[in-house]
Amino acid sequence: MATLKKLGILLSGRGSNFEAIADSIKAGRLQAEIAIVISNRADAPGLESAKRRGLNAVLIASRGRVREEHDADVIAALHHAQVDLICLAGYMRLLSPHFIQAFPNRIVNIHPSLLPAFPGMDAQKQALEYGVKITGCTVHFVDEHLDNGPIILQKTVPILDGDDVNSLSARILEQEHKAYSEAIGLILSGEVEIVDRRVLRKLSRSEGR
Ligand code: GAR
Numbered sequence: 001m002a003t004l005k006k007l008g009i010l011l012s013g014r015g016s017n018f019e020a021i022a023d024s025i026k027a028g029r030l031q032a033e034i035a036i037v038i039s040n041r042a043d044a045p046g047l048e049s050a051k052r053r054g055l056n057a058v059l060i061a062s063r064g065r066v067r068e069e070h071d072a073d074v075i076a077a078l079h080h081a082q083v084d085l086i087c088l089a090g091y092m093r094l095l096s097p098h099f100i101q102a103f104p105n106r107i108v109n110i111h112p113s114l115l116p117a118f119p120g121m122d123a124q125k126q127a128l129e130y131g132v133k134i135t136g137c138t139v140h141f142v143d144e145h146l147d148n149g150p151i152i153l154q155k156t157v158p159i160l161d162g163d164d165v166n167s168l169s170a171r172i173l174e175q176e177h178k179a180y181s182e183a184i185g186l187i188l189s190g191e192v193e194i195v196d197r198r199v200l201r202k203l204s205r206s207e208g209r
Helices: 016-026 045-052 067-080 097-102 123-130 165-189 202-208
Strands: 006-011 033-039 057-059 085-088 107-111 134-141 151-158 192-195 198-201
Touching: 006 016, 006 045, 006 067, 016 033, 016 045, 016 085, 016 165, 033 045, 033 067, 045 057, 067 097, 085 165, 107 165, 123 134, 123 165, 134 165, 151 165, 165 192
Parallel strands: 006 033, 006 085, 033 057, 085 107
Antiparallel strands: 107 134, 134 151, 192 198
C-alpha cells in the first residue's frame, strides 16, 4: 500500500476547515494523514479540537515575536513532521518570503471569496457591500502576495437579497468545507500541474493538444 501523504495544518481560530479536512480523511474521502496541527494562538478552538481528535497539536505562539523568528519555529516543526503539503485553515498571519521559499508550491490556503475579488480581511462583508450577486470561496497556492497564488478550485455562492454577513458566511463556509478537501485530493493525486498562473489537469492538457 502506498504511504499516505502528510498534511500540516496551520490555524488561528475556530478551525472548522481543519475539522472538515479531518472528517474527510476519517470518512475515507481523502487519502492523507494529518501529521501536525499548529496554532499561533493559545485560545484557538481549532487547537483544542485537534487535541481531542488525538492529533499532534502544537502551539507556537506568535504574539510579540518577530515574524521571521516565529516562522522559523513553524518551519522547523513542519520539517520535523515531514509534511508533504501545508494547509492554511484560517491562519490569520502573513507568511514571510523565507517560509514560502522553504515549501515551494506546497502551501495552500482557503479564502471566502472568488479571488481576485475581495482579498484580505472580511471578504464576505466586502462582497455584500460591493453588491455582487455571486461570491464563493477559493482554494489557491500561496505565494508572496496576499491571497494571490494560482487558483486550484473555486465554488460559487449566490448572494440573496435578505443576506447579512452571518447568513452569507455560513453558506460560503459550507462550500469551503467541500472545496478544501477536494483541492487537497487533487494536489495529492499528482494529477494537476501549474502552468504560468493556471492549475491544470495533466490529462486534459495532453488530450486537448
Ligand atoms: C474561513 O472562512 C476562511 O476562509 C477564512 O477564515 C475562516 C476560518 O474559519 N480565511 C481567510 O479569510 C484567509 N484570508 P475556520 O477557522 O472555521 O476554518
